[in-house]
Amino acid sequence: MEKTFIGVREVDKEIFRKFRARIIEEKLKLGVALTLAMKLWMEKEKQKKVLDPKNLLELNGIIKPKNKVRWSEEIDEFLYGLKK
Numbered sequence: 001m002e003k004t005f006i007g008v009r010e011v012d013k014e015i016f017r018k019f020r021a022r023i024i025e026e027k028l029k030l031g032v033a034l035t036l037a038m039k040l041w042m043e044k045e046k047q048k049k050v051l052d053p054k055n056l057l058e059l060n061g062i063i064k065p066k067n068k069v070r071w072s073e074e075i076d077e078f079l080y081g082l083k084k
Contacts, residue, residue, distance in 0.1 A: 003031070 023033045
């Protein structure tokens with residue numbers, strides 16, 4: 001793995017202070033810890049984007065079959081004050 005020197009601007013001072021304290025506790029170098037953090041962030045972002053289109057139950061906004069749906073009854077109750 002090739003190593004690269006980077007300079008970073010606009011880092012929150014308090015976050016960096018806590019991050020650096022944690023690195024020191026774990027006895028890591030800053031570069032190693034940043035590499036681990038970047039890998040973790042990239043893996044997390046990748047998992048967010050991967051949805052199996054064959055499994056519709058994983059999608060947000062899809063009605064779960066276990067839940068009872070009573071839209072028409074709820075609309076009647078709201079509009080007309082009717083209860084069934």
